Amino acid sequence: MTPPEYEYLRKFLKDYSGLDLSADKQYLIESRLFPLARKVGLSGISELVQKIMGGSAAFNVQVVEAMTTNETFFFRDKVPFEHFRNLIMPQMLRSRANRKSVRIWCAAGSTGQEPYSLAMSLKEMGAALGGWRIEIVATDLSQEVLEKSKAGLYSQFEVQRGLPIQLLVKYFKQVGELWQINPDIRAMVQHRQFNLLHDFSQLGVFDLIFCRNVLIYFDQETKTNIFNRLAKAVEPDGFLVLGAAETVIGLTTVFKPLVEQRGVYQPNEVRHAPVRTPVFAAITPKMAAMAGI
Amino acid sequence: MKTCLVVDDCAVVRKAARQILEGLDFRIVEAKDGEKALQACKRNLPDVILLDWNMPVMDGYEFLGHLRRMPGGNAPKVVFCTTENGIDHISQALRAGADEYIMKPFDKDIIAAKFHEVGLVQLMDPNPSAISA
Numbered sequence: 549m550t551p552p553e554y555e556y557l558r559k560f561l562k563d564y565s566g567l568d569l570s571a572d573k574q575y576l577i578e579s580r581l582f583p584l585a586r587k588v589g590l591s592g593i594s595e596l597v598q599k600i601m602g603g604s605a606a607f608n609v610q611v612v613e614a615m616t617t618n619e620t621f622f623f624r625d626k627v628p629f630e631h632f633r634n635l636i637m638p639q640m641l642r643s644r645a646n647r648k649s650v651r652i653w654c655a656a657g658s659t660g661q662e663p664y665s666l667a668m669s670l671k672e673m674g675a676a677l678g679g680w681r682i683e684i685v686a687t688d689l690s691q692e693v694l695e696k697s698k699a700g701l702y703s704q705f706e707v708q709r710g711l712p713i714q715l716l717v718k719y720f721k722q723v724g725e726l727w728q729i730n731p732d733i734r735a736m737v738q739h740r741q742f743n744l745l746h747d748f749s750q751l752g753v754f755d756l757i758f759c760r761n762v763l764i765y766f767d768q769e770t771k772t773n774i775f776n777r778l779a780k781a782v783e784p785d786g787f788l789v790l791g792a793a794e795t796v797i798g799l800t801t802v803f804k805p806l807v808e809q810r811g812v813y814q815p816n817e818v819r820h821a822p823v824r825t826p827v828f829a830a831i832t833p834k835m836a837a838m839a840g841i
Numbered sequence: 842m843k844t845c846l847v848v849d850d851c852a853v854v855r856k857a858a859r860q861i862l863e864g865l866d867f868r869i870v871e872a873k874d875g876e877k878a879l880q881a882c883k884r885n886l887p888d889v890i891l892l893d894w895n896m897p898v899m900d901g902y903e904f905l906g907h908l909r910r911m912p913g914g915n916a917p918k919v920v921f922c923t924t925e926n927g928i929d930h931i932s933q934a935l936r937a938g939a940d941e942y943i944m945k946p947f948d949k950d951i952i953a954a955k956f957h958e959v960g961l962v963q964l965m966d967p968n969p970s971a972i973s974a
Contacts, residue, residue, distance in 0.1 A: 626957075626964070704926065704944050708951045712958050713931065713942040722928050 549574060549593040556597055557581075565612045565689060566745045568767040577615075584614045613690040616765060621709035622661045625792050628760065631812050633669055636756060636787050641676060643785060644755065649681040653754040653781070655744060656762035657686025660697030660737070661710075664729055666758070667736040668719055685751060687742035694739045700729035744774055748781040755783050760791035760811075768799060775800040779815050788813040843961060844868045844885070848878040848901065849893040849922070854945075858891055858922070861949045865962055875899030879907055887917050889961055891952075892939075894923035894930070902937060909938045918959040922947060 549557075554574055561567040569576065578593065585596040588607070599607055623629050640650050654663040663686040670682055688694050707716055707727045720727040742751070744762065757778055763771050779802035782788060788803055790796070790811050796803045803813040845867040847858045852873075859869045870887060872878035876899040878890070890908070894901040901921065908914045918940045923930070926944040934942055941955045956962035 621954075705951070708944065708947075709954050713935065713955075717928060717931055717935065 553597045566770050567765045580614045613692055620658045620661045622711035623665045628789050628811050631809055651683045651754045653757045654686040655759040657688045659693045663737045667733045668715055684737045686737050687740045689743050691741050698739050700734045701726045748777050755786045757782050758789045763794050772799045776802055784815055842868050843888040846870045846881055846887040846890045848872045850896040861952050875904030878904050886913055889918040891920050891922050894925045905937050920955055
């Protein structure tokens, strides 16, 4: 790949998907796009660049998907799901007791492990949610991963990463070599193709947004922009959950981290301020130091 | 250091498991069938047992029954590790007191994930992406 080809691909990916590659990620392009080039009968990256310049929209989608699709697994990182069970949902049960509904957005739903992990966690809550309307909206840039998510079919390898065996037995059926998540869990999740660079208003307002391991693709300015728009897509007393290596610190003040609840954030500008509890304390110097600012 | 008893009639599998588990800071004891495993448990109860199902002399399922009836035999975590990948076998194992279940073939990630499920391995924060700028 020549330097101009690399620069062309960088700009293409940035414009098309927001993916922000630094100047030294040639290896990543090679490892992700060479297999795609061969799959569609091209000799390598140079021909792939020519094809992008040729302007085939369908092919451009394939290129972006090859660059942005990442491995994920059930209950990834564990801690966010513990917060969901022990902090977020108990608070929702209290604060939404009248309307009895909760809307959740998985903003990078990928192949379904995250939205289905949330759906299983909710099922496990049993009678506490009787009569409640729960909506989980899973979006992703990639139609291909959404199709996999909808099918809910996983390999033996995939169901052994992060999924406790009791939940496998309870919520999956064996289909040949694969495992399929049960229809009642699948029915809890709606799928929509969606680009985080686009306007969120069509999705409505959510009580909880899981936006994990996707903002790492974007440059600082785009991250800040997305946070500012996420703040409008979440209820004033709702929650934002980010990935283990992600933070709002240094990027925006529209969200604040919850003390001692790593990865969980709430909108800062509490428009109809509920009573503040100690958990909403400001960022401590120690936290700032941990975040490296 | 925690101890893991690796029970499998196949020496190659025991060796592969040993390598992975030593990498996760376990001390390894090996047994090639359920009876040998039971003898090992009578000498010293391990913290966790990685247990094959089909073995000569005494299979893993029978071993589990004996183990759970031993004094102190409820303490070790038992992780089945077998080619018996049907849901019937998994359910049967859980009813008999298994804590987790690995369907062969396994790799380091699966062992680490399953041992994390039973509370014996801390998972590192995974690097969320190769793309972080």
